Amino acid sequence: MEFDLDQTDALLSTTRAVRKRLDLDRDVPTDVVLECLQLAVQAPTGSNAQGWRWMVIADPEKRAGLADIYRRGAGDYFTERTADIDPGTQTGRVINSATFLAENLERVPIHVIPLIIGKQDGTSATAAGLYGSIIPAMWSFQLALRSRGLGSCYTTLHLRLEEEAAALLEIPDHMTQAGLLPVAYTKGTDFKPAARGPVSDITYLDTFKNPIV
Secondary structure (H helix, E strand, C coil): CCCCCCHHHHHHHCCCCCCCCCCCCCCCCCHHHHHHHHHHCHHHHCCCCCCEEEEEEEHHHHHHHHHHHHHHHCCHHHHHHHCCCCCCHHHHHHHHHHHHHHHHHHHCCEEEEEEEECCCCCCCHHHHHHCCCHHHHHHHHHHHHHHHEEEECCCCCHHHHHHHHHHHHHHCCCCCECCEEEEEEEEECCCCCCCCCCCHHHHHHCCCEEECC
């Protein structure tokens, strides 16, 4: 199988965290979400356990409830983060965008909460194995959304009140919520690669004291 590398590289380099450019007034059909999730579960998972589960929230009252939990979970996070940041910088723009999402989360037509069977025991190995079995599928889901004209972003602030979200959605105790993905069509599809430095500046060969170039 040969891939079109230009198309593949464009998809990988322009799948952005979308917030302000989510179309809050356009409905998202459930079958499109399911199509993207079907691709997502082709992702690798620890021991091939396939313990992923997916909550798709379309009900306006449930979305409003999640948005309230999200904002209360955020607390002073946005205020603290913006205290010493120039709003004109890339980081400042990201914080402004994240604030916009928090203020409008209930308006996003679909919320997806990725779940994984199991709970952390406090060790790095368990955490890496647990989240490593769901995050690759989450990213595949976001890539599939992008290829179909939809966008999302990986958010986690509601997890500070994870038990409240679990109660709202009747999620059983043995499931771990890995985040929240607000899903909508995007306003335009002309996303560009982000500004990133050369990867050679942050890559090491054999030991951390040995930059690769």
